[in-house]
Amino acid sequence: MSLRVRLTILYSALTGGILLLFGVLIYVLVSMLLINQVEDNLLQTFNDIIENTRVDSVGDLNVVTLPQLDLTANVYVQIWDANGRLHSSSAGISRLQQPLDPQGFQSRTPLYRDSYIQAAHLRVLTVPLVVGAERRSAGVIQLAANLNVVDAARTALLQIIAVIAIVSMTVAAVASWFTIGRALAPISAVTEMALNIARADDLSNRIPYQGTADDEIGQLITAFNDTLERLERLFTSQQRFLADVSHELRTPLTVVKGNVDLLRKMGCADEESLSSIEDEADRLSRLVGDLLLEAQAESGKLPLKFTDVELDTLLLDVYREMRILARDRVKLKVSQIDQVPVLGDPDRLKQVLINLVSNAIKYTPPGGEIILSLGKVGEQARLIVRDTGPGIPAEDMPHIFERFYRAEKSRTRSKAGGFGLGLSIAYWIITNHGGQIEVASQEGEGTTFCIWLPLLRSQRSESSIPSE
Numbered sequence: 001m002s003l004r005v006r007l008t009i010l011y012s013a014l015t016g017g018i019l020l021l022f023g024v025l026i027y028v029l030v031s032m033l034l035i036n037q038v039e040d041n042l043l044q045t046f047n048d049i050i051e052n053t054r055v056d057s058v059g060d061l062n063v064v065t066l067p068q069l070d071l072t073a074n075v076y077v078q079i080w081d082a083n084g085r086l087h088s089s090s091a092g093i094s095r096l097q098q099p100l101d102p103q104g105f106q107s108r109t110p111l112y113r114d115s116y117i118q119a120a121h122l123r124v125l126t127v128p129l130v131v132g133a134e135r136r137s138a139g140v141i142q143l144a145a146n147l148n149v150v151d152a153a154r155t156a157l158l159q160i161i162a163v164i165a166i167v168s169m170t171v172a173a174v175a176s177w178f179t180i181g182r183a184l185a186p187i188s189a190v191t192e193m194a195l196n197i198a199r200a201d202d203l204s205n206r207i208p209y210q211g212t213a214d215d216e217i218g219q220l221i222t223a224f225n226d227t228l229e230r231l232e233r234l235f236t237s238q239q240r241f242l243a244d245v246s247h248e249l250r251t252p253l254t255v256v257k258g259n260v261d262l263l264r265k266m267g268c269a270d271e272e273s274l275s276s277i278e279d280e281a282d283r284l285s286r287l288v289g290d291l292l293l294e295a296q297a298e299s300g301k302l303p304l305k306f307t308d309v310e311l312d313t314l315l316l317d318v319y320r321e322m323r324i325l326a327r328d329r330v331k332l333k334v335s336q337i338d339q340v341p342v343l344g345d346p347d348r349l350k351q352v353l354i355n356l357v358s359n360a361i362k363y364t365p366p367g368g369e370i371i372l373s374l375g376k377v378g379e380q381a382r383l384i385v386r387d388t389g390p391g392i393p394a395e396d397m398p399h400i401f402e403r404f405y406r407a408e409k410s411r412t413r414s415k416a417g418g419f420g421l422g423l424s425i426a427y428w429i430i431t432n433h434g435g436q437i438e439v440a441s442q443e444g445e446g447t448t449f450c451i452w453l454p455l456l457r458s459q460r461s462e463s464s465i466p467s468e
């Protein structure tokens, strides 16, 4: 769930919660006030009645009169004698023969209770009447007030509170949604820009921000841009260092190789030592060449000269050259080849092919097989280099195109192992041709590299799907 949704839910829930709490408080207070008022009224009427009530010598009730009851039309009265007979009741309920509050009727102390008689909600005050010092029972008096008006007021209040809570929650949700959206918009821009930088591998980009640099978002963007700047500086100096060192190393290496030739011609040194020096110098030359290429590629100084390239011709060239390298050790063959023209730099594409095929030859044990195939799939050219070598361990697969990365085993495998630069250069070349390079491998069963390149525009409509 996004931060925006979470904050919106939080704010509207908070608003609703506070309003509901406030509403419940008001509801309880108003209810108490109304009930208190009703009870005061009942008590007042009771006092009036008691003033007019006498008990005769035998102990019978003798209510002189109930005139005040007419004045308080909302109050009903029942007076029961000591024998449980209805002595008198107010006008409106003269037909009612049961107590106004049957449950409270037996109470020995004055008591307020709610009672429901014939669907009417009543508040009933029950007072047991006692006479004399011996507190002899003289009957019971019950006074009731209709709570229908109070109930209606409470229901209306509840509805108003609910409506206010729902309306304010909706208003809070809408307002939060827009304000949070506006507040978070720069963060989305930061995310988008960070993703762009990662996608394009371009540290020179900066996040634009129109707002003030003092607020939290401004500070975040400034910090992010500062970090980018620092990274860019570090990265540039690393590239420059790499380019300078590899450039500087080329001359002494040429001198070493020249001197080896000279010593060989003069015949004054052991041939085995000379060959060893020569091999190492060649290896170093390759490393220096790769390093220079890598540095140029990363700094964008490796120009690609695009022309129409017959990928099939290129593949056959590489096949012929590499067959010499494979000798009888491994079998190198082409399983399928279609005419596939693409737009690209022939030298660089050839370099990629040579790298993939020489890797396959290098890592496949004697007796193994390397199969090359080229065809069209949709609007793309698909070139496959498959070998029956040792495969690449699953943990190495995600890093295989990183520079200087070598699968652990290959470091110890042989001196023939390279420096882990070939595939990262191949990756750079293919992605800069608008293509993709993929690898699939099963340890112990072999590796398959697959290159996808866009076909030449004129070829796209005639493309076909080759059979495997």
Ligand code: ADP
Residues within 6 Å of the ligand: 355, 359, 360, 363, 364, 387, 389, 390, 391, 392, 400, 405, 406, 407, 408, 410, 417, 418, 419, 420, 421, 422, 423, 424, 447
């Ligand atoms: P290197 O010059 O070391 O071969 P690469 O960048 O060309 O460098 O390859 C990186 C690593 O990928 C190699 O060290 C090797 O471990 C692994 N690798 C590449 N191709 C194959 C293959 N065909 N079979 C097995 N492992 C391979």
